[in-house]
Amino acid sequence: xxxxxxxxxxxxxFAAGLALTGAVANEYYYNALYLILQAALMAIAWNILGxxxxxxxxxxxxxxxxxxxxxxxxxxxxxxxxPLLILAGGAVGGLVGLGLGYLxxxxxxxxxxxxxxxxxxxxxxxxxxxxxxGGAKGTYILTPEKHLWFDSYIQMLFVVMLLLTxxxxxxxxxxxxxxxxxxxxxxxxxxxxxxxxxxxxxxxKLVSTTVMGAMMGVAGAPFPFFVTFVDPSSAFNLFxxxxxIAMPMIxxxxxxxxxxxxxxxxGTTQEIVKVxxxxxMNVLIVGVxxxxxxxxxxxxxxxxxxxxxxxxxx
Amino acid sequence: MALSLAIRDVDAGYGAVRALHGVSLGIxxxxxxxxxxxxxxxxxxxxxCIMGMVRPTRGSVTLEIDGARHDLVxxxxxxxxxxxxxxxxxxxxxxxxxxxxxxLLLGAFRPLxxxxxxxxxxxxxxxxxxxxxxxxxxxxxxxxxxxxxxAIGRALMSAPRLLLVDEPSxxxxxxxxxxxxxxxxxxxxxxxxTVLMAEQNFHQAIRIAxxxxxxxxxxxxxxxxxxxxxxxxxxxxxxxxxxx
Numbered sequence: 001x002x003x004x005x006x007x008x009x010x011x012x013x014f015a016a017g018l019a020l021t022g023a024v025a026n027e028y029y030y031n032a033l034y035l036i037l038q039a040a041l042m043a044i045a046w047n048i049l050g051x052x053x054x055x056x057x058x059x060x061x062x063x064x065x066x067x068x069x070x071x072x073x074x075x076x077x078x079x080x081x082x083p084l085l086i087l088a089g090g091a092v093g094g095l096v097g098l099g100l101g102y103l104x105x106x107x108x109x110x111x112x113x114x115x116x117x118x119x120x121x122x123x124x125x126x127x128x129x130x131x132x133x134g135g136a137k138g139t140y141i142l143t144p145e146k147h148l149w150f151d152s153y154i155q156m157l158f159v160v161m162l163l164l165t166x167x168x169x170x171x172x173x174x175x176x177x178x179x180x181x182x183x184x185x186x187x188x189x190x191x192x193x194x195x196x197x198x199x200x201x202x203x204x205k206l207v208s209t210t211v212m213g214a215m216m217g218v219a220g221a222p223f224p225f226f227v228t229f230v231d232p233s234s235a236f237n238l239f240x241x242x243x244x245i246a247m248p249m250i251x252x253x254x255x256x257x258x259x260x261x262x263x264x265x266x267g268t269t270q271e272i273v274k275v276x277x278x279x280x281m282n283v284l285i286v287g288v289x290x291x292x293x294x295x296x297x298x299x300x301x302x303x304x305x306x307x308x309x310x311x312x313x314x
Numbered sequence: 315m316a317l318s319l320a321i322r323d324v325d326a327g328y329g330a331v332r333a334l335h336g337v338s339l340g341i342x343x344x345x346x347x348x349x350x351x352x353x354x355x356x357x358x359x360x361x362x363c364i365m366g367m368v369r370p371t372r373g374s375v376t377l378e379i380d381g382a383r384h385d386l387v388x389x390x391x392x393x394x395x396x397x398x399x400x401x402x403x404x405x406x407x408x409x410x411x412x413x414x415x416x417x418l419l420l421g422a423f424r425p426l427x428x429x430x431x432x433x434x435x436x437x438x439x440x441x442x443x444x445x446x447x448x449x450x451x452x453x454x455x456x457x458x459x460x461x462x463x464x465a466i467g468r469a470l471m472s473a474p475r476l477l478l479v480d481e482p483s484x485x486x487x488x489x490x491x492x493x494x495x496x497x498x499x500x501x502x503x504x505x506x507x508t509v510l511m512a513e514q515n516f517h518q519a520i521r522i523a524x525x526x527x528x529x530x531x532x533x534x535x536x537x538x539x540x541x542x543x544x545x546x547x548x549x550x551x552x553x554x555x556x557x558x
Contacts, residue, residue: 179423186409186420193407195367198395198424198472254411 006173010166017162021155030158032271034226037161038219040263042240043247044168044256045215050245051253052176053208054188055105056113060244062120063213065127065235066093067220072133072230075141082144082160086221093217094210096123101209105202108191124236138231141224157226168215172256175211184208216244239283243267246286250293252300261301265289317343317379317398317475317508319364324373326363333359334532336373341476341510346502348523349512350543356532357512358404361480364510365401366391379475396424400474404481404512406465410454414445417453417464421471430473438467441501459490466497477501479511483518491518498522520544 021030042060049055067089074080074088104115128136143153150156175181183204186194195201224230243266251262266289273281297304319341326334333356341347351357362368364375366389375386379397386394400421409417418438422431439446442463448456453464462482469477479498483491499522502509513519520526526543528536536546 179428182412182416182420183423185412185416189409189411190407192367193403193409194420195391196365196395196401196403196407197421197468198392198400198427199420200390200392200423202390 007170010170014162014166017159021150021159025151027152027154028275030152030154032274034154034158034161036263036267036271037158037165038223038226039243039247039267040260041161041165041168041219042216042244043251043259043263044165044172045212045219046244047248047253047256047259048172048175048215049208049212051248051258052181052184052188053205055205055208056109056245057116057212058113058241058245059100059116059118059120060216060241061236061238062116062123063093063096063216064220064223064240065120065232066096066123066213067217068223068230068235069127069133069220070217071221071224072139072141075224076132076139082222082225086160086164086218089221090214090218093220094214096217097209097211097213098206100213101206105205105209120236120241124232127236128232134231136232138229138234140229141227143225143228153225157222160222164218168218169256169260171211171215172259176256180204180207242283242286246290248300250289250300252302252304254299255302258300258302265301316381317377319476319508319510320374320376320378321360321364322374322376324360324363324370324375326359326368326370328359328368332371332532334363334370337529337532337534338373339527339534339537341508344506344508345524346499346509346511346522348519348526349510349529350514350516350519350526351512351529352514355529357529358480359532360529361401361404361478361510361512364394364399364478366394377476392424395472395474396426398426398473398475399478400469400472400476401478402465402469402480402482405484406461408453408456408461408464408468410452412453413450414453414456414464415449417468418445418471421468422473424472427472431471434471434473438470441470441497442467458486459493462486462490462494463497466494466501470501474507476508476510479509481512481514483513483515491515495519495522 042064046057046060049057070089070092071085074085100116100119104112107115127133133139147153147156183199186197186199187201187204191201223235227234247262247266248259250266251260252258266286269285270282273285293300321337321339324334324337325332337360349357349360359368363370364386366386370387377384377386377397377399384397409420418435422428422434427434444460445464445467448460453461456464482494486494495518498509498511501507511519520540520543523540525539527534
């Protein structure tokens with residue numbers, strides 16, 4: 001995609017989101033869209049490490065919860081405004097990502113994946129035993145009265161999440177088409193060869209875990225205001241991690257557009273089924289889609305489209 | 315513009331297994347040195363020690379380049395590549411899902427090489443014309459011989475002064491082995507590279523080598539120039555299998 005077209009599309013999507021808040025009053029739609037965007041942001045973040053670099057992270061829920069609990073703690077202690085809370089969530093998430101990288105990036109494949117899962121469990125245990133943020137029984141968050149010029153707080157949260165997701169798309173695209181992205185792809189293909197070629201593999205992997213952690217922290221930061229009640233079982237929900245892995249796989253991990261497409265497809269289906277059937281179906285949807293895509297389109301939707309395009313122009 | 319590599323009394327291994335025992339080896343500017351030995355004798359381990367990918371437990375690896383001495387044991391692999399050392403790893407190890415061009419560009423990750431990226435790319439395509447027509451193709455879809463050319467091309471992209479080649483003959487038909495070895499010689503002569511080549515194929519290796527070392531069970535058992543190697547009883551015994 002050409003750069004001008006790309007930035008134009010981002011601006012158009014953001015404008016459409018703003019226009020929506022002026023036209024539609026029903027809060028349900030903002031609820032549903034917020035959840036889809038949140039899943040997309042998580043999927044884009046997961047894909048930077050999992051797709052570009054080839055390191056599978058099962059601990060996404062941990063990073064998400066770091067963002068959420070950073071908000072809970074700082075809101076209670078200092079009462080900071082939302083933008084600062086989001087920045088703080090990103091900073092703490094990024095730091096934990098960097099730490100995770102330092103501690104575990106000598107591990108590969110399955111062992112790395114297990115380590116990330118273990119990290120999420122460790123953080124969850126810490127939060128459960130931290131009574132200041134509500135411990136195991138959770139805590140209520142009051143949504144502020146102020147919501148700029150929007151009709152309701154949820155409308156504003158939706159626009160904030162839209163902005164964050166679009167920013168993540170831009171970062172992910174820049175990363176994948178840069179020299180860093182090429183280095184990450186080299187690590188994914190053959191780490192020893194990458195090292196031989198002079199690619200600073202450790203440094204690039206740390207960049208990758210840090211960016212991933214920061215994005216996931218950002219995704220989790222507004223969450224307490226969205227649900228107004230946070231407890232460890234909602235913030236560390238395994239479903240968050242499952243979605244973050246499944247959506248890029250379904251959309252295609254090699255391209256920055258993959259997780260976005262995957263998240264839109266899976267997230268929208270989940271939201272539709274949630275109101276028409278039951279939210280209990282959500283895991284089933286991911287499972288069935290994952291099986292279908294892995295057998296029929298192992299490179300995801302983006303891979304499928306590319307194959308199709310290649311066939312058409314000989 | 316002088317370069318030399320000195321390896322002294324190096325011990326190295328993997329966990330409890332020691333693969334190198336007191337290995338010493340020297341390379342002078344502009345030389346082609348062959349490191350000869352059959353499988354499992356420590357050739358690749360020695361290469362990895364030079365690249366900082368395996369840390370010696372004892373001994374020193376020193377690179378002297380333009381009057382500055384660098385202790386390679388203390389440097390990371392990317393820093394060593396930055397000094398102008400490049401390796402063509404055993405079995406080529408390309409990035410199979412990236413294109414030929416992307417593979418080459420990845421060879422120029424070192425900051426110094428990035429400035430000359432266009433020049434070096436043109437140079438690679440000049441040396442290996444077959445890569446030009448395949449530049450948009452995935453590296454994994456190349457034939458074995460082309461992959462070897464690409465692997466060497468990728469190493470050249472960092473504009474190295476010292477080129478390490480680990481078993482260029484692995485998995486190649488004899489005619490391609492011969493072709494590859496000739497290419498290495500050509501590169502060396504045209505661009506003043508210093509080359510250390512690990513090889514099992516004695517006859518091919520000594521075609522282009524100035525000197526050679528024979529490594530057996532992690533120890534250097536013989537060193538000498540090509541004429542001496544050819545005359546040597548050890549070679550006949552260990553290598554050519556003429557002694558029963």
